[in-house]
Amino acid sequence: MPLALWALTISAFAVGTTEFVIVGLIPTIAADLGVSLPSAGLLVSVYALGVTIGAPVLTALAGRVPRKTLLLALLTLFIAGNAFAAFAPGYNSLLAARFLTGLAHGVFFAIASTIATNLVDRAKESSAIALVFLGLTVALVTGVPLGTWIGQIFGWQSVFLGVVLLGVIGLFASAALVPSNLRQGSAPCLRAQARVLTAPRLLLVYLITAIGYGGNFIAFTYLAPMLTDVTELGPGAVSLVILLYGASVAVGNILGGKLADRVGAVPALTLIFSGLAVVLLGLGLVLTSPVATIVVIAVWGGFAFANVPPLQVYTVRIARDVAPDAIDVASGLNIGAFNLGIALGAWFGGVTVEGIGLAATPFLGAAVVAFGVLLTRLSGRLDRTASPVPAE
Numbered sequence: 001m002p003l004a005l006w007a008l009t010i011s012a013f014a015v016g017t018t019e020f021v022i023v024g025l026i027p028t029i030a031a032d033l034g035v036s037l038p039s040a041g042l043l044v045s046v047y048a049l050g051v052t053i054g055a056p057v058l059t060a061l062a063g064r065v066p067r068k069t070l071l072l073a074l075l076t077l078f079i080a081g082n083a084f085a086a087f088a089p090g091y092n093s094l095l096a097a098r099f100l101t102g103l104a105h106g107v108f109f110a111i112a113s114t115i116a117t118n119l120v121d122r123a124k125e126s127s128a129i130a131l132v133f134l135g136l137t138v139a140l141v142t143g144v145p146l147g148t149w150i151g152q153i154f155g156w157q158s159v160f161l162g163v164v165l166l167g168v169i170g171l172f173a174s175a176a177l178v179p180s181n182l183r184q185g186s187a188p189c190l191r192a193q194a195r196v197l198t199a200p201r202l203l204l205v206y207l208i209t210a211i212g213y214g215g216n217f218i219a220f221t222y223l224a225p226m227l228t229d230v231t232e233l234g235p236g237a238v239s240l241v242i243l244l245y246g247a248s249v250a251v252g253n254i255l256g257g258k259l260a261d262r263v264g265a266v267p268a269l270t271l272i273f274s275g276l277a278v279v280l281l282g283l284g285l286v287l288t289s290p291v292a293t294i295v296v297i298a299v300w301g302g303f304a305f306a307n308v309p310p311l312q313v314y315t316v317r318i319a320r321d322v323a324p325d326a327i328d329v330a331s332g333l334n335i336g337a338f339n340l341g342i343a344l345g346a347w348f349g350g351v352t353v354e355g356i357g358l359a360a361t362p363f364l365g366a367a368v369v370a371f372g373v374l375l376t377r378l379s380g381r382l383d384r385t386a387s388p389v390p391a392e
Contacts, residue, residue, distance in 0.1 A: 002119045004177040005131050008112045011075055011170030012135025015105055017143030018082055018163045019047060022098075024148025024242050025156045027225045032156065033091045037358075038350030041221050043098050045350075048343035050102020052336045056329075058107045067115050067182040071174055074111065077104040079167040086160035106339070109133075110332055118182045137250050140305075145243035148224070152235045196330045199322045202315070204379050206337040209311050212273050212372030214341025216304045218349040218365035219280055223297075226358050231293045241294055245301040252302030257309035265314035266380035269307060270373060276303040277369040284362035308338070 022029075022043050030040040062070050081101030088094040109132075116128040151159045196202055219226070227233045227241060260268040279300045286292035312334060319330035345368075349361050 002177075004119055004174070004179065005116060005128055007170060007173035007177045008116060008132045009135040010166065010173060011078075011108070012112060012132050013139050013143060014135075014163055014166035014170055015078060015108055016136035016139030017147055017166070018078075018101060018160070019051075019105060020140060020144045021147035021151070021159055021163075022047070023221060024144060024224050024238065025151045025159065026222065027228060028151050028156050029094075030225075033094070035091050036354065037222065037225050038354045039091065041346050041350040041353070043094065044217070044221050044346035045343040046095050047098040047102040047105070048339040048341075048346065050099040051106040051339040052343065053106075054103035055106025055110060055332055055336050055339075058103060062107065066180070067111060067118070068174075068178050068180050070107075071111055071115060071178065072171065074104045074108045075167055075171040075174060077101075078108065079164055079171065082160045082163045082167060086157045086164065102339075106335065109136075109335070115178065115182060119179075137253060140249045141243070141246035144246055145239045148242055149236070149239040152239070196319070196323050196333060199318075201318050201322050201379075201382065202330055202333075204375065204382070205311070205315050205318060206334060208269070208372055208375045208379060209315075209334055209337040210341035210344065211375060212269070212276075212307055212341075212369055213311070213338050214343075214345035215365050215368030215372060216276060216280070217342050217345030218352065218368060219283065219361040220304065220365075221346040221349045222353055222358055222361050225353075226287060226361070227293070230287050230359050231290050233290060241297055244294065244298050248298055248301030249305045252304065252306035253308060255302065256306030257313075259306070260310035260313055265310045265317065266376060266383065268310040269314070269376045270380075272303060272306045272310070273369055273373045273376060276300075276307070277366045277373065279303050280362045280366035280369060284359065284366070287359055287362065311338075 026037060026040045026043075029035075029043065030037050033040075065073075078101055081097050081104060084100065085094055085097035088097050112132050116132045120128045147159045147162065150162065223242070223245070224238050227238045228235070233241065256268065256272060259271070262268075263271075279296060283293065283296045283300060286296055312331060315330055315334040323330055345365075348364070348368075352361050352364050
């Protein structure tokens, strides 16, 4: 694989870390800024909203910009957003910094995937994209728990400064290694995206994505305060538990893709969402027992992110039938649906914490994910009725 791909992987690691590390820092930020846990949880929501808005809109508006130029501009915006976060004088400034950084996130992964395919032969395109997204997976496994530990010891601002350093490394590596003569693909226009949004079958899949994936974030957003306030683990133990969660995510992501290849998207999603609902319910029941909680979390991460590959595959399969001229747009909008789910899940989790308490978030998350199971089965039935997309 070309060295330029590793430059993209480093950048993806930085971007993935800044998105998810906030989950482990919520108690620290809330205490330092003098805000409630739900208010600190909004830092997850506004970032995800930035991704949701930035991915389709900015990708379309920047369609004529040379790929390398756009990549470097996005990394610069990413660095600026994290620097702003590190030196934010207050809560509102930190919210603005998170939204700004989220705008860069969505477009980065869309552009990085395109660049990756341009750097290798067609036969190696999937491997090239997988290498870029390896940075995101490694961020969940190592960057998030390490960032949580650093934030607890040296302050949350130090985490954003560390991400700035990673972003600078990615920026210089990309400037030096990514070639300037990349192929310029056709830009997805806003009109094409609007056509995709009028297809009922795709809208149902986006709803499944937002609900099934977002339901998990009702509880995951408040994982750290749950572990400290309900399970009564120490800060050091919380970092180790988040590391365990990340390792489970890496395994689940791989197994989710293999399961979808073997049995089909709808059966795979039915199994994964059902398992996730059961795990969340189990978490709520054992949350006061440290050992049982750690065991459940070791399984939770796998189910929580195993749905990503089959949801993307299912979106592409349906788009091939209902919007064959806008498959990339449909896939990109599903990424937006993931992040809309994160935003709404984190917000709803905050409402739950404020109104009922931390211990209620796993139960409500389980209920929302269970609704996602029903929507998945409905979509599979529509597949069989209209017979454009194989459900099995």
